Amino acid sequence: MSPWEPPQFSPPIRGIVVGHDGSPAADDALRWAIEEARLRHCPLHVVRAWVLATAIRDTGVPYGTVPSMEECQRATERHLAEAVAAVDTTGVEVHQHVVHGPSAQALMAAAADADLLVVGERGGGGFAGLRLGSVAEQVSRHAPCTVVVVRAAGG
Template sequence: MPDQTFQRVEINGGVVVGVDGSASSLRALAVAAEEAVRRDAVLHVVRAWSMRTAPRPPECPPNAVPSMDAFQQEVERDTEKLVQDKLGTSQVTTKIHAVHSPSPQALLAASRGADLLVVGHRGRGGFAGLMLGSVAEQCVRHAACPVLVVRPTV
């Protein structure tokens, strides 16, 4: 098995939110921005990605595999657009952290320097909807700071 080196997020204070483009993560982004404004803190938007989950760079020809740098740049552009579309002209200071890493590891690393970690909850409705998703559960169990799990709107 090849050795995989993943990136880490290192911050010093502020509110961290995990974003992957899903409706639940965008709701978490909005709540995290409100918390950052209340606390007069920086909002750190963490987007963990892999080659499987990263948006494909539009300039890459069909049947070609983009470079890791091209993927990184496209994830950063896509995340900046998600944040701009969701927060608009919000007065919160925002920093984007696009990291090639599994989501739980990226968020837990960021939690070491955070004042608060905000994650979305992927509700499934009924009894199953009461359970936390695997990323949210790992964050609640292992984060080094308080965790706010944002439930979807009904």
């Protein structure tokens, strides 16, 4: 069996990159990014990064077993596809990317040639009392392009 190789970003990504971690804030960021891509007539790249600590738990493997990296990757791809399918993307060219690695670094790598990077104000992890999550803070400080942090609906 060959060693598992995580997917990488090969061609430069142009247009809008939006991070999605499965949280309600990420859904808000996705909807905002879709509307912006519609207005700009540009492609939208939805990026989901994962590491074992944040891997999807319902991978389909029997209870008590540890899923493989491939199973985690497929489960994460499925969850991202479901999130994208739940919103109206009419008129927008949407690309989905699931990568293994820390979220902030994956988003900044994806946005290296992008026009805009969009994230929710805070994801599903960390401390509930924080107004700005760690990924939003990292990308707003270090991203290679303009960053929009979408405030959560009702927030």
